[in-house]
Amino acid sequence: MTADESERDESIDPGSADVLVLRKGTHGTPVERYAEALRDRLPDLTVGLARTPGEEREAIETASFVTGMTLDEDLLAAADNLDVFACAYAGTGHLPLDGLADRGVAVTNASGVHGPNIGEHVLGAILHFTRRFHVAERRQRRREWRHYQAHELQGSTVTIVGLGAIGRAVCDRLDPFGVDTIGVRYSPEKGGPTDDVIGFDEEAFHAALARTDYLVLACPLTETTRGLIDRAAFQTLDPNAVLVNIARGPVVETDALVDALRSNWIRGASLDVTDPEPLPEEHPLWNFGNVQITPHNAGHTPKYYDRLADIVATNARRFTEEGSDADLENQVLP
Template sequence: MAESGYGSETESDDPDVLVLRKGTHGIPIERYADALRERLPERTIRLARTPSEEREAIRTAEFVTGMVLEDDLLESAENLAVFACAYAGTGHLPLDRLEKRGVTVTNASGVHGPNIGEHVLGAILWSTRRFHVAARRQRRREWRHYQAYELKGSTVTVVGLGAIGRAVCTRLEPFDVETIGVRYSPEKGGPTDEVIGFEDGPFHEALARTDYLVLACPLTETTRGLVDREALMTIDPDATIVNIARGPVIDTDALVDALRSNWIRSAALDVTDPEPLPEDHSLWNFENVQITPHNAGHTPEYYERLADIVAENASRFDEDGLDGDLKNQVLP
């Protein structure tokens, strides 16, 4: 990386870190650039605020960070060595092309742990204490008691034991619940009382004793349609499903049928299939369905946590180039 002065930044600089212009969660991307500058005061952090600035700056940049990397921008990236994706997921990136060019790719895994963990816990308690029933009676000004549940003693199955799944498990610990983790390599264990794989037998056996099913897994060929009609018929009929993974992990038509037939108690969906959910979709009409607009990932601390990861990797790259490992490395 090029040596530079403290925070100086001109168009002629070859930046140590180039920040692309797209932000997320409605938070100005300038805050991300500023967070990186705070952590890397001796490096040049350049924020490209227009398409033309991006195309010009990326020609010589070696270390680039951003939410997306469009094909035409990649064409201009003559010296790109590291792309630090500002999302945890990287499926939207041209990974094949990046791999062919030998570009190292990292992601933002771990950034979402606290906020999504809290979102999941809130969704579980929303169902347990039936706050949706309370809200309906409040709107009607009805002072009328209703039955609720206790989380204590329940069984919570968490599909996906990455940073988010682990954060969910940590936040469940004080509630005295049994936990089952589902992951690709169950032999690695995890922060749950029991860990199983994705095979139909063990998974369906777990569903049969699950009170709360938390989907916190990536969307893969294995997880696409994981919660299908068979799964929804197998799960405990008093169960709640919380999906903060991706919409297609659940078969939407089967979910609608399950809700209509009372196969499950409720569902809390931060993601849907299709997404955005059309205005006329039947899922909007269920009072025992909580829908949030892919909002679990929002946190005012997003750029601060992201900058911790990216600044550390920028320092490692500055010291060792591509000879050393980078945190959250996806490619190669």
């Protein structure tokens, strides 16, 4: 972007823009980069960025196409002309969905944006435990040159709960490793990229757990998945199994997980999400040598705004050309 272009973009009145970007960024990356990415993809439309609460309240009164990380009820109440809200997160549970539905607002999400980076995170976590790098790290800190036994991923069974964009990305990255895969989804009749596909029926699910070496949670948090990995699940898993959770913390019963680790019901766990979150400083999960904890970091990628802008720009063009009849990518409401 040239200096002249930057000055021109900053002079755009957010209230008169074709696409309004709200002020909250994500992953520590300035939201200006998101606005810039949209402008690069929408040279024939104006993209306005509201940088203060006051600008947001004023601009959203006339905006028809708005994108941002969140939209609270007060801001929605001021959105008299809103037709589309393009959520910049894959999850939309934090939005006032009832209010948006009542107003007839189309809502889209950022599904697919995280596939490559979270797929790599999961693969790294699996390899971490397969080759037992956590053991090597401890011995390196002690300057101890002593061999240890490791594992081999080939021939293992990986069960992936959730076959959305992230679950499919995990499958793609596991494909060269010669593993057997089981997918768990709400509609198993639709099939999927895994060798076997099952539903959430308890008997079928526990039968899959009994075969599992690596259990990957990549599902949304719903009534079905809340507490899915409970004491019975941990006792059904083989003692050599490893849990990888990049879904939501409450999918796992935390007390049952702690008991499973203390009782050697599982070999280890890689947790990008926890319940509670953030994990309190005094929580016992910090102290297990066979637990890898990352601070809800699997979603971070320097490509986030670029991938997000690809989706949102496509929808902005469709909306501009077709209006409320437009078929929008990643539409979750109505």
